[in-house]
Amino acid sequence: MSTQPKRNRRSFVRNGLLSAATVSALPNPFSTSSDKATAGAQTLPPRKTSLDKHRNLFNGDTCVYFYNPELWQPEDFSLRTVVNPRTGKMNPKPTVVGGPFQAKAIHRYVDLLADNGIDTFVINANANRAWYPSKKFPSVLDGYQRGNRDFFRGHAICQGITEPEAVEEFLDNFTVFMNRYQDLIDAGVDWLAETSKACRRRKISPWVSIRMNDMHGSRNPEGSFFNHPLYKQKEMRLQQAYYGLQNTHDRQGFNYEKPEVRAMMFEQIRDVVDNYDFEGLELDWWRQPLCCEPGASAQTLAVMNDWFRQIRALTQRRAKKTGKPYPLGMRIPGALDQLKAIGVDVVTLCQEGTLDFVIPAGFWATTWDMPHDEFHKRLGDRVTIYGSVDDGANSLPTQNESGSVRERMRYIGASPEIERANAAGKLAMGAQGIEWFNFFCTDQGRLPGIRADYTALRDIDKLSFLRGKPKHYCFGTAGAFFNPTPFELPAQLPASIGPFAQRPFQLAMCAEPADQNLELMVQVVLKAGDKPGYMPVSVNGCWPNLTSESTEKLLMPCGSLTHHTKDHVGYNYRFPVSLVADGWNKIVVENQSKETITVAAIEIAVQAKTG
Template structure:
């Protein structure tokens, strides 16, 4: 049966709060005439030293203290103190949580080649002990389980016994933050300190519209006080059967919202020892009401220019550059429709970098080369490696472990391929996102491989090494429309028809006994008589091997589930071209087939 741990990431931090709020006074710049666009210099060489970026969320150090503070924490299945019943899964127990865990985590990054740590400071509230902005534990007293009760529904937990277990576990988790507060440690400041010690550049990331508490705007402790006011939230950001709850984020057309977020951004830039700022619009891509007017877009452009001016003032004060950019979906038109005009901001030099990525699974066909043509040469483009492969459910051989998504940081072959495809389309470097989430479910044999971080930004290092490429696949949870790149799969192919599929790859050496393997994954009920496959125009290959085995394991996940069957083909590695490659699947049968996934490997040649 499917492991409950497969839902860990989504369930752990999913939706929102609010308590009564006083609207803050508006800064002078919100009520005066817009600033002129920044006059941007040519692309700065400063980003040459920022090629291997690691993005960590507010809980990065706190998820698995047994890994980063093993002398004080261990995994145990503990009994409920009220009922005496054992919990449903092991949890980390011990403590108190110490700053040494932060330093150990940063040591791991430094030892494996990360040059820039992009740490997230907030969700809907600040998660660090802010002096100027509502913080996540404001009003909390250690052991007060009821402080978190209103958030249970945001994680889909309603049954009384499950709610109580959630409160036990979540209180234990949040007390790690309280441990640092009691010790006088600001973990956000400590992160910068740890980075300086190991000569990693510290950048800070701000989530622009985090919806983890949105299912309970007035009751979840996650939410900023302003969020309880319905008039401050979006009303038209959803359509069809989309979840209205997850689309009711802050409306940046409201001056009060911009003022609130400005205070958050200003504090981390002015009062902390960071040297780069990322605005994260994938948590969530919600800004203004859809079909924003030209006036609204102009207003938002000016607001972003004010933020750029803030970072430039910090750079002038410290004498160090302070790059400013955004993590975004790849749908630039949809972003402009909600007030975020990426093309203008990049071409005029307001943004120093962008990081196009996916919501949870990584993207395999992000058109970074097309972005370069649209956005001009001033902006630096990074590729984003996100921790999910796609929505192909896989399992261990016996079926005792079954996951709806592969955590790719457990597979060096998959992360190498993902990076190679992005670098081959012209990105400057790589940002890792959710890499550490592989460790959270505590699945036997599933661990993030931090050595896979090394040299991931160098095509010269990646060529000739084993890789596994995947294709993005559609799914309700995995593809938030209209912002996610439209997935090519699953795809139905009628009898005697063919379908092309496009994938970015890097060229490989032809003198190292490598081969190209393509695995076409069909629904188990499909019985193709002939299933020809071609790569980049070669003569179709009809010879295949039916198998349930994955091309490479991902931790303990080694096989397809009984719902699918794979057909494996061998090709010369010389067929791969640098950049975009075309794989064509034919259905030379009398019944329609459904291609659910296509997996592609570069591996040592077999006889």
């Protein structure tokens, strides 16, 4: 289950299932010289590893098939407005009806991935418990009897649901959702094993992802069905990993300093490695970045490093048994030093060869300025570094033209142009492949006019394929939901610019061919009440451009989302596309007026010339 914004995720009932995570940053100053900024991936020596065939990875959470059965099993499921059997009234929104859920939905989903160029499917197996019907490890539906609403009642508060009628509504929907898993159990189908079977049939490499500290049930440790029995013991949970008021409950995860916790999680990992047909393991430290108490000692780091080496030995034994490589890696925040402070010493593990790959990522919104170049310097050339394309563009609110659809985040699975830009920037910075995260959440909310475009996945790991194609770059923006500190990359925007002042902003992009009639459009988004006067903009040191056009429209649509809300206005500036460099690019915005302005967002389009 992947965490989604409040509207679509906080009530699993209404649109989906909640998930939590957190990300951070390496130093990312603007002191990089223009010469260094244009170097990008070209400065990296060629490498040949067993991961070369794993370039286009797709991460699916434990509910990836189950969110939208009307898409993957349409002959048996449909969306209808029906009478609620509990209330006797019509449900206010269309409801998924039909069933039973069957293994063919899993195979169809894998077919879709294979048909669109995915070479590696990374399937998530667990939350706080196993989400598959494990024979070795506590599973979320252990003890459940079909239709027993009270089995899930203790989880309502974990979704932020407390009002009595809202709790009953949650149970109406959630019980139906979980019964899809029960459908497979009743049919003798283990969906996790079926995933690898479907991958083998389509010649996709099956990998498995383990969430290292999932906090979905943290608001009710003793009462949520999500939680492992060990999590119910307060002494097994972290006591000092949170500060301030942000997500206090979500910081009280398992404490890996406890040998009982390490033993428990090792058994979860051993189960999927030894008893399932996978050939790669991702340890997901973005769900959540909680391990040991902050300020981990050298002794604690040594204990944790030895534990990770035991996992490495486990995967190597599996590789020896199957005769195939079994790479081990981590999905992580970009904050290497903060991770080490909680006991996850990524640098040492990479340099010594314990880890084969890392995937630095964002919490829910994708990163646009992840310093992959710095990762290569710090982690060495033993490790493969992937770029993570996450489903959220940023926290800029947008809407359709009429305002009937309004979202606080764009789901970029509905925008091939935003996907291309995000992948291109990461590849130009030296990323050696792409992992898609939360892509399926574009469909989960069933928003009008917003649908994931799986055809956009094909060849997106190839920089040569991306050059010359339309792109829509965004900057990361701060927002309470999107920036769990201290692990998320510090956002450059929004930013206030005082009278007669200027501010630089840095973004990873890829250079474009000069012979394909392209132009660069920069949109500076201000608060609607700001009066910018003269607001010159420059790209990579060019002479400032003073000519702009105000607009209510986004540079490019994201599904039905085409316009800014009433709170913002965009100002468009045209530049030659030849200004764009591989790697870091610098945008400078000036405020040549007597009043302070607030830049809410900066968006950049590579598009066909329009004038």
